[in-house]
Amino acid sequence: MFKRGGTLLLVLLLTMGIFTGCGGQQPQQKNESExxxxxxxxxxxxxxxxxxxYDKAFNQSAWEGLQRARDELGIEIGYQESKQEADYEDNLERLVEQENDLVWGVGYIMGKQVKEAALNYPDIKFGIIDNTYDEIPKNLQPVIFKDQESSFLVGYIAGKMTKTNKVGFIGGVKGDVIDRFEYGYMTGVKYAxxxxxxxxxxxxxxxKPAIGRSIAESMYGKGADIIFHxxxxxxxxxxxxxxxxNKYAIGVDRDQSKEAPDHVITSAIKKVDNAMFNVAKDLKEGKWNGGETIVYGLSEGGVDIAPTSDKHVPKEILDEVEKLKKKIIDGEIKIPQNEAEYKAMK
Amino acid sequence: MLKDIAFIFGTTFMYATPLLYGALGGVFSENSGVVNIGIEGMMTIGAFSGAASTFILLELYGNALWVPWAGFLIAGLAGCFLALLHAIACITFRADQVVSGIAINFLGPGLAMFLGGRIFGGSGTTPTIPLEAKLIRPFDTILKGKPLLGMMLNQYISVYIVFSLVGISWYILYKTKFGIRLRAVGEHPKAADTLGINVYQMRYIAVLISGFLSGLGGASLSMAIIANFRPTLVSGQGFIALAAMIFGKWKPQGAMWACLLFGVTTALQIYLGSPAVGLKISTHLLSMIPYIITLIVLMGFVGKSSGPAANGIPYEKGKR
Structure with missing residues (x-):
């Protein structure tokens, strides 16, 4: 009898361990200035x-944008973390219940849930990062980034800096978003x-870092000396x-030079924080562009190359990059964002 | 062509290594009669502890030669800690071994993320450890300037360790008194008990060894294959290790062949997907290759696999 009781107790303890384990690092809701x-x-x-x-990427960047909005604009902010896909809907609802004026979904994977929520609560404003729709409700603000522009610039740097005349690209999962990176990069490399x-x-x-590792080994082994992922x-x-x-790599989304300061020469960064801040600022001033997609490119300060690039990239190349930026902003250079556009350009 | 073969060879060993640590861990535990599906959790905590402790030791003591080794050892001990919980539940309290294993699989990642968040802030990703503080690559200097041999053999020490462990495990399990007792406890604990073997003690030792090896397996990911821990790092490799052990019929050498098979199919997947081969196949299909080949091999060539007779049955002294 004792043994059975002991077992139960142990299982109970283990389970509690799991919950405290999750609870500690994950404050369910943090509303600054209650x-x-x-x-x-x-x-x-x-x-x-x-x-x-605090993923050191996308979500963190978005949260930093909101924090800036709090500090500079006096807006009240909060977040909900999702542990799994099933949480998106609940978390959106929770933020609605907390009487937020604007509720953001960060990342294209919750595109469907955000739109549903926007249709269910027409009085509340919603936003989504990296996703857009054919039909956009008036209270929904999609934001997408011209990743092809930053990818073009790092592609240009790679094309100029390669000594073997071979560079590589590693993509995660094929789709609209990663296509923008791949074809932008390709165009930049060829342009240079x-x-x-x-x-x-x-x-x-x-x-799957082990797979990324092997792909990189194979590419470097075949003579590529710079890879962008x-x-x-x-x-x-x-x-x-x-x-x-001892080869070169190019990072993505944020400045990845910290991961390997002597080998990551630049990164194609995406300033989700700027987008979050700007929409908040507009809203404060009574402006709302819901129903239409906002596109953040170079000219809007939405994408760029990492500020630490000058450590490895020669100044002449960076100067040319600055000129290219201008040309892209002025529309002199058109950058394809998928295979069809890439082929049409040739 | 030669280059491609060298690439597949090198990738096979790189990919098989963490799996093989986990599978060898499983071999010890299950041969003593304790089912261990908690390998995944033990690998996760090992991966975290290895990377985290190496980083902390590096801050404290600078770039000493012993630092990565200490990190590696701590990873093993962290695995041991979870294994101890598993052992207490399954051996002393005779809990359901599968249930306890599942609990371990939740506990491992939970604990890693909790501690990571506390120590480093954020979601449990540890800071990157510099190349010099990772595990060593023993042949790095010898193989400089030899691309082909380098691709095949310039591996981290963790790779060489695990393949020597296969031989050592085989020797221990089949040629030493300790090993024969351990297997006896897994086959027929009552007979072993009658002959004066302490069943509980043997099982405790086996489960702890299992945790130690799984912890090392995790560290071979976070301290060699990449240079930090992140919550997505282990993602299911503990379960593949478990499958490899069953596939290898609960024997160290069998587990090794199974892990190499998983390794070579993964290498093949990457090779076939490479632009040089130029196959226009979706990556989704390519990533199924390892599992499909495994299923085919399991159905066609392996035959019936049966584990130790008393595997999964708690031993109760004096029960008829």
Whole structure:
């Protein structure tokens, strides 16, 4: 009898361990400045995807944008973290119940849920990062980024800096978003150096560093000396190989030079924080562009190359990059965002 | 062509290594009669502890030669800690071994993310450890400037360790008194008990070894294959290790062949997807290759696999 009781107790303890384990690092809801003054203050909340709010990427960047909005505009902010796909809907609802004026979904994977929520609560404003729809409700604000522009610039740098005339690209999972990276990069490489050969391969996952590692090994082994990745955690394997083989790598989404300061020469960064801040600012001033997609490119400060690029990239190339930026903003250079546009351009 | 073969060879060993640590861990535990589906959780905590402790030791003591080794050892001990919980539940309290294993699989990642969040902030991703503080690559200097041999053999020490562990495990399990007792406890614990073998003690030792090896397997991911821990790092490899052990009929050498098979199919998947081969196949289909080949091999060539007779049955002294 005692044994059975003991077992139960142990299982109970283990289970509790799991919950405290999750609870500790994950404050369910953090509303800064709790006592709202008569609802004069705007209230904005965001739902993260499974990466969580401190993922050192996308979600963190979005949260930093909101924090800036709090500090500079006096907006009340909060977030809900999602542990799995099933949480998106609940988390969106929770933010609605907390009387947020604007509710963000961060990441294209919750595109469907955000639209449903927007249709269910027409009085509340919603926003989504990296996704858009054919029919957009008036209270929904999709934001997408011209990743092809930053990819073009890092592609240009790769094309100029390669000594073997071979560069690589590793993609996570094929789709609209990663296509923008791949074809933008390809165009940049060819623009810089039309003889340059490009090796491109998809890992089929965003969370398999061992696969990213092998793909990078194979590409470096075949003579590529610079590889760009748009593959999330998978790309970490690539950065590890770049270090071992003393080759160059290009990071994505945020400045990845910290991962390997001597080998990550630049990164194609995406400033989700700017987008979050700007929409908040507009809203505060009474402007709302829901129903239409906002596109953040170079000219809007939505994408760029990492500020640490000057460590490895020669100044002449960076100067040319600055000129290219201008040309892109002025529309002199058109950058394709998928295979069809790429072929049409040739 | 030669280059491609060298690539497949190298990738096979790289990919098989973490699996093989986990599978060998399973071999020890299950040969003593304790089912261990908690390998995944033990690998996760090992991966975290290895990367985290290496980083912390590096901050404290600078770039000493012993730092990565200490990290590797701590990873093993972290695996041991979870294994101890599993052992207490399954051996002393005779809990259902599968249930306890599942609990371990929740506990491992939960604990890793909790501690990671507390120590480093954020969602449990540890800071990157520099190349010099990762595990060593023993042949790095010898193989400089030899691309082909380098691709095949310039591996981290963790790879060489695990393949020597296969031989050592085989020797221990089949040629030493300890190993024969351990297997006896897994086959017929009552007979072993009658002959004066302490069944509980043997099982405890086996489960702890299992945790230690799984922890090392995790560290071979976070300290060699890449250079930090992140919550997505292990993602299911503990279960593949478990499958490899069953596939290898609960024997160290069998588990090795199974892990190499998983490794070579993964390498093949990457090779076939590479632009040089130029196959226009969707990556989704390519990523199924390892599992499809495994199913075919399991159906066609392996035959019936049966584990130790008393595997999964808690032993109760004096029960008829």
């Amino acid at each position: 006592d709202s003054q008569e609802r004069e203050v705007l209230k904005i909340g965001m739902v993260t995807d499974v990466g969580g709010v 150096n039309s003889d340059c050969e490009l090796l491109s391969q998809y890992a089929g996952a965003f969370d 748009a593959s999330g955690d998978t790309g970490n394997g690539m950065i590890a190989v770049a270090q071992e083989k």
